Amino acid sequence: MSILIKNTNILTMVENTIVKGNILVEDNLITRIGEFDFEADEIIDGSNFITMPGIVNAHTHIAMSLLRNYADDLPFWPWLTEKIWPAEANLNEESVYWGSMLSIAEMIASGTTTFCDMYFFTEETIKAVKETGIRANLSRGLVSGEEEGEKLQNAINLHNEFHLKDEGRIRIDLGPHAPYTCSDDYLKKIAGEAGKRDTNIHIHLSESKKEIEDSIEKNGNTPIEHVNSLGLFDHPTIAAHCVNVNDDDIQILADKKVNVVNNPSSNLKLANGFAPVNEMMKKGINVALGTDGPSSNNNQDMFEEMHLAALVNKVISNDTTVLPAYEVLKMATVNGAKALRVDNIVGTLEVGKHADIILVDIHNPHMYPHHDLIASLVYSASSSDVDTVIVDGKILYQNKKFLTIDIETVYKKAQKASERLTGDKNEI
């Protein structure tokens, strides 16, 4: 199977420029980029599109789509303890499957080709990933308490069974939820298991101010100092949030080459604060971008996150030159791939890489006139400009239609599953 994207505007994310040309995909790989002729099985006219690497959503909890717009504008603790946790207590295999399918549809339609997830009933999310054709790093959420051993064993089993299977589209990471929900012993045990398997650790760190205060009171140090003292950062780590960090924290993250995931919508909506992205980048930290779960966002729109990251970091730095458009696009592609340790196969458009490619429409009112199209992707574009999505050489979405998802069934099943969790009956 070969796909030729013809006469398109190519943003490889290797260089800060857009050039006219063709891209050839053969089987699951990019085999040519430039000016050439080829008789491909499928030809896509790319002239009205920017053709760029698929977006990497580096932190989310996709099955939480079922709780989207269920409980908003509430104080954080009542939201979590009176609304989200009681609803989550009703989760089962079926709900996680349909919640995953709904989110994967949303992600594909908005240009995300790889996501990094932490949640429960991970087998169901794996099933949805396999069926839809998207790429994912998945980790089963691990918290201390009853059955913590069984949970870790489940995570290890998932790793043994699914890691790097399906042409490498699925990676299994280990997901200790956070230092405030995992005991020190548990964190050390998880770190040890990650080390044995050379897989990533995916964890929440320094999200809320309360988390920092509690950590200092309990441990005498910050969450980042604390998990570092436990040896967690001796293994490749994906650290979501890192909002409330001090200079010492940033130095540790830099020294230990921790990958940070910025989630601006969630951090703002939950009033947790502004992550010092520019300060972290200046120290050489790899900062990726994520949406966080769709119940604290409330979507999985990475174009919105790019826009927000660019704007927020300018105003908090009091400097309009901070986080220019190309740097933000790197967060959402190259840096995400690096954080997830899939940058050897995706994150840029290069000959030999796996074909994770999106086509973004530039033929609409908000994208005209055409000046700096790289700026237009961050400052003007909307995720609805995504027209075509290819993952691992397979077209998943074309002319804004799903090719691997029966979307009407997903709507119905997700609505029903959501009503079972919340007890709310849809009146609309």
Next chain:
Amino acid sequence: MSILIKNTNILTMVENTIVKGNILVEDNLITRIGEFDFEADEIIDGSNFITMPGIVNAHTHIAMSLLRNYADDLPFWPWLTEKIWPAEANLNEESVYWGSMLSIAEMIASGTTTFCDMYFFTEETIKAVKETGIRANLSRGLVSGEEEGEKLQNAINLHNEFHLKDEGRIRIDLGPHAPYTCSDDYLKKIAGEAGKRDTNIHIHLSESKKEIEDSIEKNGNTPIEHVNSLGLFDHPTIAAHCVNVNDDDIQILADKKVNVVNNPSSNLKLANGFAPVNEMMKKGINVALGTDGPSSNNNQDMFEEMHLAALVNKVISNDTTVLPAYEVLKMATVNGAKALRVDNIVGTLEVGKHADIILVDIHNPHMYPHHDLIASLVYSASSSDVDTVIVDGKILYQNKKFLTIDIETVYKKAQKASERLTGDKNEI
């Protein structure tokens, strides 16, 4: 001519609730809302849509669409003096017409039915408003210096000729640019002319920190104290920005019933700061929402502004309950209409009001499951969910197609006009 929107999810913006029902439009008015039968000329199936009042973009400079993505990520002063001003020096009637047409297309497609503009060659924007069928408050930008008298006379002539013409779709306001570009005498003169005609003043106030420092150095008071001392606020005023305001400023704005327009994207992108929207609202100030010009945003997407206003004000207030979804929707509809003094005819869906109505698609992945649809409009929706737009009883946009605009011609002409202003040649 009658239009029946059937079996839809109605958000009137009179009450914080969505109810199932029908809406009847006869000629340019809403004549029935509820459960009823009617043999209308045109029937729209509204079952997959939220039907709500058209959005009011309360501050922009629409013809600046031509300079969108032309000069980003630069320091403010080089951006303005080396890029924007030299390009604007090449403006003529034709460029303002095509820049206006492009922006009006963008606004209609994203659900904006009324906008409030300040710019030059206003006759050309008026022509575009008349042709496309959108609603607008327009003011010719006024700055002191050579020909200031002629400029004011031009504004007065526009008022005499166009104010409340075209079934009231066009209002002409007076637009002194800012206290730092208008002399005290000129501001007093403009205020006097606004008073004689009982029309609005549209002005930029307290946008950048530098503006405040300069005002204190020059006048010994803040821009808001200063224009108040000149009597400007004795007339209905639309004050864009009000970012860098102190408690005394806020008290003046409240006492004088000044309408404030929050422009979060622009304020963040230009690193001007966060307007204290919640503080202003608590004092009873009417706060509307705007995009500012598309060269400092870089789009005119009011759904993006709603999202940003909700999120930013939560985090700066350290309170997740601040600016709940319905309040933000009010900013973008009712409050905007009130600021522009068109709330007697638009801003809500009520029998007897002019039919400015939009249909927002809820049948897509990011809007499922359906729980709180009011929250979904602010936290999950994208402007591309807008499917149908009616202004003054006329359908301007349906099934995402323009009915009053030849969009391909607009793209070509706007691209060409833009290249003439900037000297940049489009390579794409």
